[in-house]
Amino acid sequence: MERFYVTTPIYYVNDTPHIGHVYTTVAADILARFNRLLGRRVFFLTGTDEHGQKVQKAAQERGLSPKEHADIMVQNFKTLWKRMNISNDAFIRTTDKEHIEVVQKILQRLYEKGEIVKRPYKGWYCTPDERFWTEKELVDGRCPDCGRAVEEIEEDNYFFLMSKYQDALIRHIEKNPQYILPETRRNEVMGFLKSRPLGDLCISRPKKRLTWGITLPFDDEYVTYVWFDALLNYYSATRYLAPQDGEVSWWPADHHIVGKDILTTHAVYWSTMLMALDMPLPKNIFAHGWWTVDGRKMSKSLGNVVDPFEVVENYGVDSFRYFLFREVTFGLDGDFSINALVNRINSDLANDLGNLVSRCLAMARKYFDSVVPEPTLTEEEIKSLAESIVDRMKRHLETLSFQKALDEIWMLVSTLNKYIDTKQPWSLAKSPEDSSELKNIIYTILEGIRFLSIYIYPFMPESALKILSALGMEDSIKKPVLKEAKWGGLRPGTKLKKMGALFPRITKEQKKEKGKSTDEEEIVSEDNYIRIDEFAKVDLRIGKVLEAERIQGSNKLLRLIVDIGEKRQVVAGIGKAYSPEELVGKLVVVVSNLKPAKLMGVESQGMLLAAGTDNEIAIISPEKDVPAGVRVK
RNA sequence: GCCGGUGUAGCUCAGUUGGUAAGAGCAUGCGGCUCAUAUCCGCAGAGUCGGGGGUUCGAAUCCCUCCACCGGCACCA
Numbered sequence: 001m002e003r004f005y006v007t008t009p010i011y012y013v014n015d016t017p018h019i020g021h022v023y024t025t026v027a028a029d030i031l032a033r034f035n036r037l038l039g040r041r042v043f044f045l046t047g048t049d050e051h052g053q054k055v056q057k058a059a060q061e062r063g064l065s066p067k068e069h070a071d072i073m074v075q076n077f078k079t080l081w082k083r084m085n086i087s088n089d090a091f092i093r094t095t096d097k098e099h100i101e102v103v104q105k106i107l108q109r110l111y112e113k114g115e116i117v118k119r120p121y122k123g124w125y126c127t128p129d130e131r132f133w134t135e136k137e138l139v140d141g142r143c144p145d146c147g148r149a150v151e152e153i154e155e156d157n158y159f160f161l162m163s164k165y166q167d168a169l170i171r172h173i174e175k176n177p178q179y180i181l182p183e184t185r186r187n188e189v190m191g192f193l194k195s196r197p198l199g200d201l202c203i204s205r206p207k208k209r210l211t212w213g214i215t216l217p218f219d220d221e222y223v224t225y226v227w228f229d230a231l232l233n234y235y236s237a238t239r240y241l242a243p244q245d246g247e248v249s250w251w252p253a254d255h256h257i258v259g260k261d262i263l264t265t266h267a268v269y270w271s272t273m274l275m276a277l278d279m280p281l282p283k284n285i286f287a288h289g290w291w292t293v294d295g296r297k298m299s300k301s302l303g304n305v306v307d308p309f310e311v312v313e314n315y316g317v318d319s320f321r322y323f324l325f326r327e328v329t330f331g332l333d334g335d336f337s338i339n340a341l342v343n344r345i346n347s348d349l350a351n352d353l354g355n356l357v358s359r360c361l362a363m364a365r366k367y368f369d370s371v372v373p374e375p376t377l378t379e380e381e382i383k384s385l386a387e388s389i390v391d392r393m394k395r396h397l398e399t400l401s402f403q404k405a406l407d408e409i410w411m412l413v414s415t416l417n418k419y420i421d422t423k424q425p426w427s428l429a430k431s432p433e434d435s436s437e438l439k440n441i442i443y444t445i446l447e448g449i450r451f452l453s454i455y456i457y458p459f460m461p462e463s464a465l466k467i468l469s470a471l472g473m474e475d476s477i478k479k480p481v482l483k484e485a486k487w488g489g490l491r492p493g494t495k496l497k498k499m500g501a502l503f504p505r506i507t508k509e510q511k512k513e514k515g516k517s518t519d520e521e522e523i524v525s526e527d528n529y530i531r532i533d534e535f536a537k538v539d540l541r542i543g544k545v546l547e548a549e550r551i552q553g554s555n556k557l558l559r560l561i562v563d564i565g566e567k568r569q570v571v572a573g574i575g576k577a578y579s580p581e582e583l584v585g586k587l588v589v590v591v592s593n594l595k596p597a598k599l600m601g602v603e604s605q606g607m608l609l610a611a612g613t614d615n616e617i618a619i620i621s622p623e624k625d626v627p628a629g630v631r632v633k
Numbered sequence: 634g635c636c637g638g639u640g641u642a643g644c645u646c647a648g649u650u651g652g653u654a655a656g657a658g659c660a661u662g663c664g665g666c667u668c669a670u671a672u673c674c675g676c677a678g679a680g681u682c683g684g685g686g687g688u689u690c691g692a693a694u695c696c697c698u699c700c701a702c703c704g705g706c707a708c709c710a
Contacts, residue, residue, distance in 0.1 A: 188636085343660090356672095
């Protein structure tokens with residue numbers, strides 16, 4: 001039997017689930033459900049990543065062991081997936097005993113093959129943060145995260161020799177255009193791979209700093225770097241969570257669905273790891289886009305993080321699932337807003353689909369007492385449209401073009417609505433002699449709706465089941481109905497069941513009642529203003545440029561010495577608009593209390609105010625002569 | 634800065650290898666129907682296909698250039 005293996009990333013167990021997690025996971029769910037209907041043997045995997053510093057720290061703060069902490073946190077995801085009707089076949093946790101065994105076995109194998117070697121490693125370590133930084137990452141010689149001092153540490157670590165697979169990976173991507181999708185992401189990865197030599201990957205962390213991880217089998221002083229451990233879940237799950245039947249392996253996966261932020265990790269780290277193991281690469285890695293909310297980046301500080309539980313509570317699982325995949329092309333970024341969601345629900349789901357089902361069942365009830373009539377002929381056009389959709393869906397879903405698949409389905413929705421209008425069954429119902437035509441019409445619509453319900457099932461399983469149940473056929477979805485979707489599956493004589501509105505229209509008033517809205521007005525008033533005391537935190541000073549010179553190797557960075565009552569060295573990115581000579585003697589406005597930063601190795605102890613784009617820049621300068629050092633307010 | 638991408642009706646976007654493709658959905662206006670969740674169906678708008686130049690018998694679709702925006706990397710306050 002044909003197999004189909006799809007994965008989501010394993011989510012960091014510390015995270016609070018948001019719309020992004022839902023997006024990836026529902027995408028995988030749609031593929032899984034669709035492929036089951038095609039009669040394929042499906043393994044759909046999701047799970048959690050539970051090792052690493054943050055988990056260890058969070059657990060410590062709560063006075064729990066890391067595992068106890070993870071056991072609690074993992075419920076966030078498990079509950080959400082249940083709520084979202086996710087049909088995952090397994091849920092992997094990187095703390096699973098079996099996973100750990102597989103990871104250790106693989107580490108051992110790579111070590112013995114000489115793919116992992118021990119090397120001295122030099123870096124700057126921030127003790128309070130317990131993490132390493134490279135020279136470049138340092139800000140003013142301090143930890144870029146907390147600003148505290150770092151110490152240079154030299155220690156031995158284990159490296160995976162990733163660099164030697166650089167060329168092989170480039171060739172693989174070139175030969176397999178489907179390997180990384182969408183295309184623009186593949187270009188990025190290629191650009192990344194071709195622009196510079198790939199380094200080796202440090203895959204160990206000494207236990208003196210991090211204990212919450214998988215111990216290296218060949219050196220128990222170290223644990224494994226979390227990514228190395230995490231990526232292997234895709235394989236380890238096939239060894240103990242996938243249905244074990246016969247010799248056939250579930251590996252390689254058909255699709256790894258990931259967010260664009262972790263594409264490099266998958267496209268480069270994971271791919272080369274597999275190469276080193278002489279294992280086949282997955283058939284496809286698909287990086288999808290991000291959701292903004294009301295046009296803004298989602299962030300905790302803005303308070304606009306979309307809580308999936310809330311959306312589902314207010315608008316329903318299926319509406320949410322539908323919106324995510326109809327509104328935006330999978331792979332591009334999209335914008336989530338309650339307005340957009342409600343528009344989709346009302347126009348596509350309530351008006352088009354829901355109303356179609358409703359009017360059709362109503363007619364069947366009125367004209368045939370809710371019994372499926374026996375047709376005397378087949379409407380060939382509708383039949384062939386209905387039957388042909390599965391092929392196009394298949395094609396579109398192979399490249400994860402969910403939107404296009406939905407468009408195909410909605411062709412049938414609109415065709416059926418038109419058909420009803422043209423045939424005007426209500427007129428026929430008035431003249432009893434036309435009863436056979438009336439039967440044909442009603443049967444055609446009902447059967448069309450049966451097809452629709454099957455097609456929408458991967459996207460909206462709950463609604464699909466409601467419709468099928470009204471048609472008395474809810475069991476049919478348990479079989480691979482799309483393997484051979486034939487017109488005429490609906491049996492004449494079947495008693496139709498009553499059904500409420502599939503997708504009730506949402507009125508403006510209801511929308512307001514649905515609690516926390518993401519309506520523009522409120523957010524603007526709440527978040528676009530800062531208080532005067534917040535502004536006062538910015539210490540702006542008039543400064544006089546004393547010296548200016550270009551920073552070697554940089555196109556637009558200038559090093560300035562500015563007098564703001566004291567001499568400051570400021571690095572400014574205005575080298576394209578100003579020459580050093582014309583700057584000397586100029587009065588400028590400097591943010592004097594900006595945290596120092598290092599640019600091109602030169603420390604900048606402030607920032608010049610300037611307006612404009614990259615090429616067209618104007619420095620802000622006081623209109624009259626004022627002494628250097630005075631405060632701007 | 635380098636690399637990649639985008640710029641098409643009010644909005645969101647489709648537009649294979651250049652030639653009846655200037656399109657869809659939503660929104661708007663008008664008309665029709667009444668089975669239906671004030672739903673459905675039909676018709677309409679005219680957008681110099683970012684600007685300019687070029688190739689061609691012919692370009693939204695190829696080439697050059699400019700502008701704007703986005704993404705990746707890099708030296709991103």
